[in-house]
Amino acid sequence: MMKLCEALEVVALHRGQRIVVATMSAAGEWPKWSDTPLDFIYIPSAMGQAPSLGLGLALAQPERGVLVLNGDGCTLMNLGCLVTLAHHPANVFLLIVENSLYEVTGGQPTAGAGRVDFAALAKAAGIERVYRFDRADAWRGGAAEALSGPGPVVVSLQVEGRIGQKTPKAPRPMSEQIARLRGGLGFTPS
Amino acid sequence: MFDGASVVQALQDCGVTHVVWIPDSDLGRWEPELREAPRLQLLRVCREGEAIALAAGLKLGGKNPVVLIQCTGLFEAGDTLRNILHDLHVPLFLLIGVRSYRAHQKGESTDSCPVFTEPIVRAWQIPYVLLDERHAPSDISDAYRRASAKNESFAVLLAE
Numbered sequence: 182m183m184k185l186c187e188a189l190e191v192v193a194l195h196r197g198q199r200i201v202v203a204t205m206s207a208a209g210e211w212p213k214w215s216d217t218p219l220d221f222i223y224i225p226s227a228m229g230q231a232p233s234l235g236l237g238l239a240l241a242q243p244e245r246g247v248l249v250l251n252g253d254g255c256t257l258m259n260l261g262c263l264v265t266l267a268h269h270p271a272n273v274f275l276l277i278v279e280n281s282l283y284e285v286t287g288g289q290p291t292a293g294a295g296r297v298d299f300a301a302l303a304k305a306a307g308i309e310r311v312y313r314f315d316r317a318d319a320w321r322g323g324a325a326e327a328l329s330g331p332g333p334v335v336v337s338l339q340v341e342g343r344i345g346q347k348t349p350k351a352p353r354p355m356s357e358q359i360a361r362l363r364g365g366l367g368f369t370p371s
Numbered sequence: 372m373f374d375g376a377s378v379v380q381a382l383q384d385c386g387v388t389h390v391v392w393i394p395d396s397d398l399g400r401w402e403p404e405l406r407e408a409p410r411l412q413l414l415r416v417c418r419e420g421e422a423i424a425l426a427a428g429l430k431l432g433g434k435n436p437v438v439l440i441q442c443t444g445l446f447e448a449g450d451t452l453r454n455i456l457h458d459l460h461v462p463l464f465l466l467i468g469v470r471s472y473r474a475h476q477k478g479e480s481t482d483s484c485p486v487f488t489e490p491i492v493r494a495w496q497i498p499y500v501l502l503d504e505r506h507a508p509s510d511i512s513d514a515y516r517r518a519s520a521k522n523e524s525f526a527v528l529l530a531e
């Protein structure tokens with residue numbers, strides 16, 4: 182197991198110029214590591230839909246690529262996204278922060294906690310590049326490979342669950358986030 | 372009259388780049404033309420909420436997608452619609468097949484789909500038009516152009 186902050190520190194080192202879409206517990210922490218126009222804190226979200234949003238961005242901006250920081254609870258809400266990601270090759274790197282909890286609601290266990298194998302699910306969905314890291318040192322050593330090359334890639338990160346966390350907040354209103362992201366992608370305001 | 376060739380033509384004429392879809396038995400007949408359309412990319416998804424989010428990502432990334440689904444999928448996709456249209460304010464253009472609409476109008480169907488589709492679209496505050504056999508594919512492109520000009524979401528309900 183690694184701490185969430187250890188997992189995200191490694192992501193920040195390797196994200197390059199790619200868009201980062203962050204959800205759930207990762208969304209609350211990610212601005213400490215990066216807060217550029219290409220860092221999209223998806224709050225408020227439609228729970229489960231960050232990988233699909235990220236796929237759309239990656240298909241529209243194929244040269245740029247997208248990292249999606251997703252939880253295990255929200256991945257469970259949209260398991261079909263693994264199949265869709267496999268079906269439409271694009272530079273999407275889906276990082277599943279696995280803590281077996283709904284951390285943002287206080288820390289209740291997810292269905293399948295301790296049994297479900299997201300890396301195996303991703304493989305079975307047809308995604309060829311799948312990685313799983315249990316410890317921070319392994320993630321530090323493997324991230325350069327996992328987060329380079331062509332997508333889709335799924336990375337399962339085993340992270341310590343935290344009980345009693347506050348619901349994460351976005352660093353700025355959504356309208357501002359959208360305007361920043363569009364500006365970061367080179368679009369002029371409409 | 373709506374068929375795959377004329378709908379593809381209408382969408383391409385107004386600059387649509389991607390069709391994100393899950394077919395139903397009516398719209399599914401358009402598959403060959405959608406698949407082969409030279410200026411459209413057909414994107415298959417597993418569930419309709421995904422279609423909404425994927426289309427929103429495309430739109431944020433500078434493309435012009437439409438979402439093509441059945442009303443049953445609209446019912447499923449509610450939270451994603453709420454979030455994308457009303458939290459993110461990303462405008463989307465939706466083509467939604469209304470299952471059993473014509474039979475319902477004639478009192479020949481007990482399918483609840485036509486009962487709920489328009490109230491649900493209104494509940495999500497999406498302006499819409501319902502097209503049937505009296506309309507033409509140009510009504511779709513006209514609606515698309517009007518919605519694009521206003522940078523607003525719009526739903527075209529297609530009577531099945």
Ligand SMILES: [Mg+2]
Pocket residue numbers: 252253254278279280281282283284
């Ligand atoms: Mg979790």
